[in-house]
Amino acid sequence: MTNNELIEKIKRLKEEKDAVILAHYYVDDEVQAIADYVGDSFYLAKVATNIEKKVIVFCGVMFMGESAKILNPEKIVLLPDETADCPMAHMAQIDRIKELGAQYEDLAVVCYVNSTAELKMHSDICVTSSNALEIVESIPNKNIFFIPDQNLGSFIKDKVKDKNIILNDGYCHVHHELSKESVLKAMEEHKDAAFLVHPECRKEIVDLAEYAGSTAGIIDYATKSDKKEFIIGTELGVMYELRVKNPDKKFYPAYDKQLCPNMKKITLERVADALENMRYEVKLTEDVIEKANAPLKRMLEY
Numbered sequence: 689m690t691n692n693e694l695i696e697k698i699k700r701l702k703e704e705k706d707a708v709i710l711a712h713y714y715v716d717d718e719v720q721a722i723a724d725y726v727g728d729s730f731y732l733a734k735v736a737t738n739i740e741k742k743v744i745v746f747c748g749v750m751f752m753g754e755s756a757k758i759l760n761p762e763k764i765v766l767l768p769d770e771t772a773d774c775p776m777a778h779m780a781q782i783d784r785i786k787e788l789g790a791q792y793e794d795l796a797v798v799c800y801v802n803s804t805a806e807l808k809m810h811s812d813i814c815v816t817s818s819n820a821l822e823i824v825e826s827i828p829n830k831n832i833f834f835i836p837d838q839n840l841g842s843f844i845k846d847k848v849k850d851k852n853i854i855l856n857d858g859y860c861h862v863h864h865e866l867s868k869e870s871v872l873k874a875m876e877e878h879k880d881a882a883f884l885v886h887p888e889c890r891k892e893i894v895d896l897a898e899y900a901g902s903t904a905g906i907i908d909y910a911t912k913s914d915k916k917e918f919i920i921g922t923e924l925g926v927m928y929e930l931r932v933k934n935p936d937k938k939f940y941p942a943y944d945k946q947l948c949p950n951m952k953k954i955t956l957e958r959v960a961d962a963l964e965n966m967r968y969e970v971k972l973t974e975d976v977i978e979k980a981n982a983p984l985k986r987m988l989e990y
């Protein structure tokens with residue numbers, strides 16, 4: 689089937705099944721193009737709370753589909769590829785949470801949304817890269833265990849000096865592996881370009897940037913900036929929206945292979961298959977939904 693035929697099929701099935709398509713900025717361009725809502729993790733979580741349709745097709749990875757289900761238990765949430773999982777989402781241990789909980793009476797477990805529903809069940813509040821700093825600053829607890837991302841955690845720790853922020857050793861391989869050499873090479877090749885980065889990158893990379901923030905933050909910064917050229921230090925799916933919004937500006941990758949293999953599993957074929965066969969449904973028990981809902985809701989209320 690050609691792409692045009694697939695797009696027509698998706699449109700028809702969307703009506704038939706009463707479905708809405710949500711997509712993260714990291715999925716393929718053609719998937720972003722057919723989505724009803726495209727955004728960063730925070731925006732998509734907010735959108736998910738206000739869906740009228742019966743079915744949500746989540747073009748992203750498992751933790752995103754899980755969050756949509758937790759926030760909308762009565763809806764059918766479909767993940768077009770059931771193996772599209774984020775390795776970092778699993779990189780924290782419940783035992784460590786319990787150990788620190790026993791050690792610090794006022795411990796707050798702050799959980800990046802890039803985490804499994806199980807980790808969320810053991811957390812006090814969720815954050816995304818677009819609100820982590822504000823939330824950590826405003827919660828009253830002095831002792832904070834930030835899971836699972838060590839890089840976003842240390843980005844926050846650097847800025848919030850009056851709290852004891854305990855880091856965990858998880859990381860996103862797509863961002864963690866961006867090397868200083870690649871960034872310096874791109875800077876050398878594009879001397880007038882501003883370097884914009886995601887805080888899932890390591891500190892030595894973030895320190896080189898003019899701006900560090902979520903995918904939506906990066907797009908917004910580049911769109912509002914008077915500059916004409918940018919080096920982008922995040923998953924390259926963001927290039928699509930950057931170029932749609934800024935046809936007169938130039939965007940260069942800090943590393944041309946910065947691609948998330950799991951996000952890239954979501955293709956037009958998979959989306960059409962998801963709608964046609966109503967798969968793969970995100971299923972969570974009532975207990976998980978109830979317990980993981982509390983920290984997500986707290987984040988949305990902030």
Ligand code: 13P
Binds near residue numbers: 901
């Ligand atoms: P944001 O959508 O919060 O920018 O997160 C990036 C990410 O890694 C999602 O997988």
Ligand code: SF4
Binds near residue numbers: 714774802861
């Ligand atoms: Fe996970 Fe990183 Fe891929 Fe986001 S980009 S889904 S954090 S592996």
